Amino acid sequence: MIPKIDTELCTGCKSCIEVCPPLAIVVENEKAFIDPEFCEECGFCVAECIVNAIAIEFPSSTKK
Amino acid sequence: MEQYPHVFSPGRIGPFETKNRIKYAATETNFPFSDGFVSDREVAYMEAQAKGGAAIVTTQGAYPDKKGEGRGFKGMMAIWDDRFIPGLARIADVIKKNGALSCIQILHCGREGGVDLDYCLMPSVVPQKLSYFKPPREMTKEDIGASLKDHIEAAKRAKAAGFDMIEISGIVGYLLSTFISRYTNKRADEYGGDIRNRCRLMVEVLQGIKAETGGMPVGVRLCGHELLDDRGGNSVDESIESFRIAEEAGADYLSVTIGWHESSQSVITRDVPMGHWLSVAEAVKKKVSIPVMMAFRQFTSDIPERAIAGNMIDFWEMCRPMIADPELPKKVAEGREEEIIPCVACNLCFSRLYYHQPIMCSVRPTVGHERELEWGYYGFKKASTKKRIAIVGSGPSGLQCGVVAAKRGHEVVIFEKNSITGGNINLASLVDEGAVELLRPIRTLEKECRRLGVEIRLGEESTPDIIKAGSFDAAVIATGATIRQYSDAENASCLTPADIMVKGQKPGERVAIIGGNGTGLGVAIFLLRQGDYRITIIEESGKIGRDVNPFYLWQYIRLMKTRKAAFFTNTGIERVEKGIVYLNGKKAGSFEADIIVAAVLEPEKKWRDLAAAKEVYFVGDAKRPRRLNNAIHDGYRLGMVI
Numbered sequence: 001m002i003p004k005i006d007t008e009l010c011t012g013c014k015s016c017i018e019v020c021p022p023l024a025i026v027v028e029n030e031k032a033f034i035d036p037e038f039c040e041e042c043g044f045c046v047a048e049c050i051v052n053a054i055a056i057e058f059p060s061s062t063k064k
Numbered sequence: 065m066e067q068y069p070h071v072f073s074p075g076r077i078g079p080f081e082t083k084n085r086i087k088y089a090a091t092e093t094n095f096p097f098s099d100g101f102v103s104d105r106e107v108a109y110m111e112a113q114a115k116g117g118a119a120i121v122t123t124q125g126a127y128p129d130k131k132g133e134g135r136g137f138k139g140m141m142a143i144w145d146d147r148f149i150p151g152l153a154r155i156a157d158v159i160k161k162n163g164a165l166s167c168i169q170i171l172h173c174g175r176e177g178g179v180d181l182d183y184c185l186m187p188s189v190v191p192q193k194l195s196y197f198k199p200p201r202e203m204t205k206e207d208i209g210a211s212l213k214d215h216i217e218a219a220k221r222a223k224a225a226g227f228d229m230i231e232i233s234g235i236v237g238y239l240l241s242t243f244i245s246r247y248t249n250k251r252a253d254e255y256g257g258d259i260r261n262r263c264r265l266m267v268e269v270l271q272g273i274k275a276e277t278g279g280m281p282v283g284v285r286l287c288g289h290e291l292l293d294d295r296g297g298n299s300v301d302e303s304i305e306s307f308r309i310a311e312e313a314g315a316d317y318l319s320v321t322i323g324w325h326e327s328s329q330s331v332i333t334r335d336v337p338m339g340h341w342l343s344v345a346e347a348v349k350k351k352v353s354i355p356v357m358m359a360f361r362q363f364t365s366d367i368p369e370r371a372i373a374g375n376m377i378d379f380w381e382m383c384r385p386m387i388a389d390p391e392l393p394k395k396v397a398e399g400r401e402e403e404i405i406p407c408v409a410c411n412l413c414f415s416r417l418y419y420h421q422p423i424m425c426s427v428r429p430t431v432g433h434e435r436e437l438e439w440g441y442y443g444f445k446k447a448s449t450k451k452r453i454a455i456v457g458s459g460p461s462g463l464q465c466g467v468v469a470a471k472r473g474h475e476v477v478i479f480e481k482n483s484i485t486g487g488n489i490n491l492a493s494l495v496d497e498g499a500v501e502l503l504r505p506i507r508t509l510e511k512e513c514r515r516l517g518v519e520i521r522l523g524e525e526s527t528p529d530i531i532k533a534g535s536f537d538a539a540v541i542a543t544g545a546t547i548r549q550y551s552d553a554e555n556a557s558c559l560t561p562a563d564i565m566v567k568g569q570k571p572g573e574r575v576a577i578i579g580g581n582g583t584g585l586g587v588a589i590f591l592l593r594q595g596d597y598r599i600t601i602i603e604e605s606g607k608i609g610r611d612v613n614p615f616y617l618w619q620y621i622r623l624m625k626t627r628k629a630a631f632f633t634n635t636g637i638e639r640v641e642k643g644i645v646y647l648n649g650k651k652a653g654s655f656e657a658d659i660i661v662a663a664v665l666e667p668e669k670k671w672r673d674l675a676a677a678k679e680v681y682f683v684g685d686a687k688r689p690r691r692l693n694n695a696i697h698d699g700y701r702l703g704m705v706i
Binding site for chain 1: 101607690697
């Protein structure tokens with residue numbers, strides 16, 4: 001699952017970029033964006049984000 | 065089969081005769097839903113495992129409690145309510161329908177549980193260093209009683225779902241193991257104290273399940289060597305005694321595992337020789353008379369064959385080798401070993417679990433897509449138009465693309481400028497002990513290409529003009545990365561990783577490595593294994609080894625720190641001149657080095673803007689320098705659509 005970034009919460013600190021193995025994240029206008037073409041869905045950015053702006057929507061059986 | 069008479073001899077577990085000695089071992093996938101229900105994806109994955117020829121196929125661990133204290137993964141399967149039975153029954157059915165014995169694991173993750181809670185349950189409060197896990201809460205006697213009941217109720221559901229046998233797991237920091245280990249069990253009541261008391265919960269669970277399921281066969285998975293000597297863990301004798309206690313309590317088989325997640329020693333990485341841990345299983349086997357099994361770095365069938373013949377184990381368990389190729393048992397049995405997609409112990413599968421992502425496999429992109437037709441796990445539909453495809457480069461991305469494109473009916477020619485296939489994997493295979501295993505998937509892919517009629521032109525460097533002249537419909541640029549250069553005109557350029565690792569250039573003592581990703585670290589590790597070097601790694605980002613799997617990174621960093629390597633992060637290269645590196649950023653300044661190795665990778669540039677063929681694609685490092693898994697997945701995915 002490609003993580004989703006909450007641009008309200010994102011402060012543009014770039015700490016996610018540091019841990020992204022394929023360098024799939026860019027910060028523009030102080031907000032981070034994930035390039036789906038390169039995202040390998042590792043989740044490292046989710047664990048790294050200090051303001052919890054990045055999340056993985058894990059599918060549930062009722063809401064896919 | 066003749067080659068491995070012991071692996072393919074019938075075995076016995078409780079009342080069952082098994083068709084061979086191979087067991088697909090319990091493996092978390094994160095394929096089930098976040099509410100614990102079985103997904104189609106999980107069923108398809110398990111179906112592939114069942115079709116692969118193992119005698120026994122084990123499910124992933126299912127957590128037995130409603131609160132989720134036992135739940136260690138967001139996508140962990142649940143068994144705490146009857147509503148989960150229909151989904152679980154689908155897995156039992158699909159295993160049995162394909163001729164294997166079905167085994168379900170019941171797993172309370174204990175110290176690693178409570179993934180959505182703010183605590184985890186343990187016999188005693190012993191905090192741990194791994195930040196991923198929750199702060200521990202000591203279990204009361206009521207908690208222990210409730211957990212025992214949860215396990216037994218779960219077992220009844222397992223029976224109702226139609227499974228042949230049940231496995232309970234007390235390994236790596238999961239609940240039962242935290243009771244058994246001296247490190248985490250400091251209790252003063254009857255659940256703590258000597259090893260027999262510490263095994264009490266495991267024994268009660270085992271006997272409770274036996275009593276309430278009408279004596280279903282129950283296997284127990286325990287730790288044979290915790291590798292926690294630095295933290296006061298069990299002695300090996302105590303661990304072995306825990307297996308004996310399990311046998312005495314009525315276990316039908318014993319699975320021997322090694323290490324905890326907190327162990328500061330490598331257990332399943334490539335530096336651990338295959339078969340290394342079998343002596344621990346043998347020590348258990350000497351003390352018991354029920355079947356003993358083990359997984360752990362037995363990737364090739366000669367190892368379990370010898371171990372079974374030598375009375376070290378009775379069954380060969382596999383997780384990772386069968387994630388990489390569920391058909392491994394069948395291929396061994398049919399003498400098609402060279403067709404096995406080989407696990408390279410990269411541990412991509414494992415590390416993803418802790419980041420709440422479904423498992424992936426570097427060498428088998430179809431993991432989790434077994435029933436999606438376009439992925440071709442059970443074979444591809446031919447492409448509507450047959451194309452003539454040129455692939456430039458025979459590294460992992462080029463070879464993998466060739467295999468899939470050829471399976472879809474295309475005519476494929478691979479151009480390779482060197483005399484052997486493999487591209488930069490040939491370099492990576494030199495980094496450290498065990499890295500040579502990285503060549504195994506290359507050999508497999510190369511042979512598969514040849515079987516499929518892909519023409520591999522070795523020693524033929526290709527250019528856009530050559531491709532143009534060959535009238536190809538599509539060109540796939542899989543030439544790998546190029547090395548960023550830093551020198552000015554009047555100086556000799558920096559050395560490349562290949563200069564050091566292949567051409568054998570011996571640097572002076574002071575080595576500057578520009579680039580702290582996998583490539584730079586690989587050069588550093590390679591050098592430190594050859595001799596004493598004072599290494600400085602310069603990395604423009606804030607992190608060393610961003611693209612290196614955590615399972616390997618900590619080992620590499622530890623080695624480099626012991627050998628006094630310096631890390632200059634957030635530091636860029638101003639210029640390189642006459643053996644002096646001029647830096648900007650955090651470590652702005654300059655320093656002298658006897659040799660400077662450039663190890664920052666960049667995408668292929670020569671082949672941009674070309675009209676060599678009607679369609680031009682870039683894969684692997686030529687597209688963007690990344691890791692082995694990206695190269696193989698790029699190649700596979702392009703092959704699917706080209």
